Amino acid sequence: MSALDLLRVASGGLRTRRLRAALSALGIAIGVASIVAVLGLSSSSQAGLLAAIDRLGTNLLTVSSGQSLAGDRAELPLSAMRMVERVDAVERVAGTASIDDVGAYRNPFIPAAATSGLIVQAATLDLPEVIGTEVARGEYLNAATAREPVAVLGATAAARLGIDRVHEGGRIWVADQWFYVAGILEEATLADEVDASVLVGFPAARRYLGYAGLTAAGRRTDGPPTTIYLRAETGSVEEVQALLARTANPEAPSEVDVSQPSDALTARAEAESALNGLFLGLGAIALLVGAVGVANIMIISVLERRAEIGLRRALGATRAQIRAQFLLEAVILAAVGGGAGVLTGILATTIYAAARDWSVVIPPEAWAGGIFAALAIGALSGMAPAIRAAGVSPSEALRSV
Amino acid sequence: MIAPTEHAVVDLEEVSKVYPSEPPVAALRGVGLRILRGELVGIVGPSGSGKTTLLQIMGTLDRATSGTVRIEGTDVSRLGDGELAALRAQRLGFVFQQFHLAEHQTALDNVADGLLYAGVPLEERRERAAKALAAVGLADREGFRPNKLSGGQRQRVAIARALVGKPALVLADEPTGNLDSAAGRAVLELLEHLHEGGATIVVITHDRELAARLPRRVEVLDGQVVSDECA
Numbered sequence: 181m182s183a184l185d186l187l188r189v190a191s192g193g194l195r196t197r198r199l200r201a202a203l204s205a206l207g208i209a210i211g212v213a214s215i216v217a218v219l220g221l222s223s224s225s226q227a228g229l230l231a232a233i234d235r236l237g238t239n240l241l242t243v244s245s246g247q248s249l250a251g252d253r254a255e256l257p258l259s260a261m262r263m264v265e266r267v268d269a270v271e272r273v274a275g276t277a278s279i280d281d282v283g284a285y286r287n288p289f290i291p292a293a294a295t296s297g298l299i300v301q302a303a304t305l306d307l308p309e310v311i312g313t314e315v316a317r318g319e320y321l322n323a324a325t326a327r328e329p330v331a332v333l334g335a336t337a338a339a340r341l342g343i344d345r346v347h348e349g350g351r352i353w354v355a356d357q358w359f360y361v362a363g364i365l366e367e368a369t370l371a372d373e374v375d376a377s378v379l380v381g382f383p384a385a386r387r388y389l390g391y392a393g394l395t396a397a398g399r400r401t402d403g404p405p406t407t408i409y410l411r412a413e414t415g416s417v418e419e420v421q422a423l424l425a426r427t428a429n430p431e432a433p434s435e436v437d438v439s440q441p442s443d444a445l446t447a448r449a450e451a452e453s454a455l456n457g458l459f460l461g462l463g464a465i466a467l468l469v470g471a472v473g474v475a476n477i478m479i480i481s482v483l484e485r486r487a488e489i490g491l492r493r494a495l496g497a498t499r500a501q502i503r504a505q506f507l508l509e510a511v512i513l514a515a516v517g518g519g520a521g522v523l524t525g526i527l528a529t530t531i532y533a534a535a536r537d538w539s540v541v542i543p544p545e546a547w548a549g550g551i552f553a554a555l556a557i558g559a560l561s562g563m564a565p566a567i568r569a570a571g572v573s574p575s576e577a578l579r580s581v
Numbered sequence: 582m583i584a585p586t587e588h589a590v591v592d593l594e595e596v597s598k599v600y601p602s603e604p605p606v607a608a609l610r611g612v613g614l615r616i617l618r619g620e621l622v623g624i625v626g627p628s629g630s631g632k633t634t635l636l637q638i639m640g641t642l643d644r645a646t647s648g649t650v651r652i653e654g655t656d657v658s659r660l661g662d663g664e665l666a667a668l669r670a671q672r673l674g675f676v677f678q679q680f681h682l683a684e685h686q687t688a689l690d691n692v693a694d695g696l697l698y699a700g701v702p703l704e705e706r707r708e709r710a711a712k713a714l715a716a717v718g719l720a721d722r723e724g725f726r727p728n729k730l731s732g733g734q735r736q737r738v739a740i741a742r743a744l745v746g747k748p749a750l751v752l753a754d755e756p757t758g759n760l761d762s763a764a765g766r767a768v769l770e771l772l773e774h775l776h777e778g779g780a781t782i783v784v785i786t787h788d789r790e791l792a793a794r795l796p797r798r799v800e801v802l803d804g805q806v807v808s809d810e811c812a
Contacts, residue, residue: 181700182702185703189697192685196683488681490642490681491677491681492698493642493666494642494669494675495669495670495675495694495697495742496666496667496668496671496673496697496699497666497670498662498663498698499666500662500663573643574637574642574643575642575643578637578642578677579633579637
């Protein structure tokens with residue numbers, strides 16, 4: 181009996197019971213589909229994030245005030261931005277200063293404790309260009325509005341304040357006075373601390389929020405930045421990074437934190453989310469249930485088809501041929517389910533990724549693993565029924581009907 | 582009638598079969614029977630007489646508890662599962678009361694399945710099946726599924742399946758049991774015709790009238806051969 185004959189016989193057994201075969205393959209299909217979709221979606225979203233990081237550039241560096249040796253919050257010197265700008269390979273520099281103990285509210289009646297997690301920050305005029313974000317509505321601060329009680333909202337800050345558009349007279353309550361809202365920013369992928377910020381100009385922060393510094397000569401001036409954002413020349417990012425701490429705060433370089441946000445994001449993109457594990461676990465459970473379904477259907481099949489088994493033995497089938505027939509039937513059943521599952525998983529990933537503008541990435545271990553798992557399940561769950569079928573005595577099988 | 586052993590297709594000596602139930606049931610008790618090439622034999626007896634057990638032991642579907650069973654001179658008790666299966670595939674053909682046809686297959690493919698386990702390639706299986714179907718008078722029903730055929734036609738398909746491998750022995754268990762008298766008579770005539778063509782056929786039946794038409798009748802009662810007469 182050739183392999184082709186065996187395949188024909190095994191698939192014939194399924195073709196005569198199409199509905200039942202389809203239903204028992206469905207369990208396997210659901211399990212495989214969910215596993216492929218979870219792996220596909222997480223890979224696609226990772227690819228999407230990496231593409232976004234690439235688009236935004238990997239040459240953004242940040243310098244922020246860390247902690248002093250005593251554990252207090254350290255301050256950057258007033259001259260830090262000017263010093264950083266002088267480094268050779270630095271292209272553009274922007275800065276922000278987070279202003280403690282000042283909240284931003286929709287109106288004067290909101291209790292001061294209800295800050296919604298917003299921070300008020302002074303920001304320089306080229307911040308959006310440096311961190312790679314756009315103005316969604318209205319406009320950003322300019323030399324004139326930076327001196328006035330005018331604010332620009334980060335994407336999250338706008339949502340939390342319930343402001344979705346910019347209109348004349350739109351204002352928020354900051355430090356016991358009204359600030360007019362000039363614009364709203366898009367999400368800043370590389371600097372998400374800006375998203376929850378209410379940004380005002382440095383001069384406005386000095387005049388209205390009391391954020392100021394003293395020069396060596398004792399003159400009141402704009403306060404020091406707490407974070408400096410800078411773009412380095414693409415080839416020199418590492419060299420610049422090595423110089424930054426000493427440049428920004430020559431007296432206490434150890435109190436300065438230097439980081440490359442794209443690095444952190446890439447690392448985060450590559451870390452698997454805990455949710456993935458959960459969904460993969462659910463997929464595995466669905467697979468297990470599917471396997472039980474296949475085993476169940478095969479056992480019933482052996483009971484029902486005793487006459488067929490008896491006839492085949494009378495026609496000259498060996499026990500091994502009967503065993504192979506039923507085992508192959510279970511494997512085909514599971515493989516059909518697995519194949520359908522892989523296609524469904526790929527389809528789901530494609531639809532979701534298209535909606536998000538991600539490129540579709542199906543890791544080979546997802547689809548190959550799905551098919552392999554299905555085949556293994558078919559073989560495992562078909563084993564016991566196949567052995568049972570081979571053990572059916574032909575005389576009893578033919579006598580019982 | 583003493584015939585030389587080499588002409589015997591089936592040779593049973595002192596064959597007993599005890600089913601290990603509680604209490605044990607002795608279905609056959611010391612049966613001796615020799616069937617020669619080209620014979621058409623009826624095995625007659627009431628239900629429970631052991632005639633189906635006799636057929637299954639002759640067909641190697643079951644093993645005797647004691648005694649010797651030889652098919653074409655080979656002692657089957659020494660054969661393993663693979664060798665027995667090969668013997669059934671190549672030397673034996675079966676016809677059952679319930680036909681046992683595959684409903685999803687055409688008459689032609691049902692007949693071709695008679696060669697499935699004999700190692701014959703598909704094309705040749707179909708060619709030979711077409712000839713076998715023609716030999717039972719169903720050449721025009723090749724493409725029909727069993728549910729489109731009458732009972733008599735179905736049994737003729739089953740007979741074609743049993744004969745397609747040109748077996749040394751055809752064992753028919755109540756082949757007319759599920760048929761009306763006209764169809765039963767037609768099936769019997771077919772078996773007689775095939776016998777005239779040289780086939781060795783054993784027909785098991787409880788129908789004495791039918792058995793009376795056969796050239797040799799073996800009567801079984803309570804697991805023993807009580808008479809063996811030739812016409």
